Structures are given as C-alpha cells and as structure tokens.
Amino acid sequence: VRVEDIVEVRVEDIVEVRVEDIVEVRVEDIVEVRVEDIVEVRVEDIVEV
Secondary structure, eight states: OOHHHHHTSOHHHHHTSOHHHHHTSOHHHHHTSOHHHHHTSOHHHHHTO
16 A cells, blocks of 8 residues: 555545434444454454455
C-alpha cells in the first residue's frame, strides 16, 4: 500500500457519507456479530497480509 494510493481518497468522497446512513445501522444488527464468528479469524490469516 503506497502513500500515493492512500492520498487518492479525497475529503469530498468521505463527506458523502451522511449521518442518516450511519444511523440506519441498528444495535440489533451489530449484536448479531457473535464472538465465535470473530474468533474464527486466525492469526495465520492475518499474517498472510
């Protein structure tokens, strides 16, 4: 990942994310993510990056 690539993300693009869109994420949806699911991410998988 080069610095040049990251710089391509413009502030204008980020600003397009509206508060209304974020608010649509309900707590019920987040709670559905179980600890078991997260644990499935193994250290071996991360090291491949």
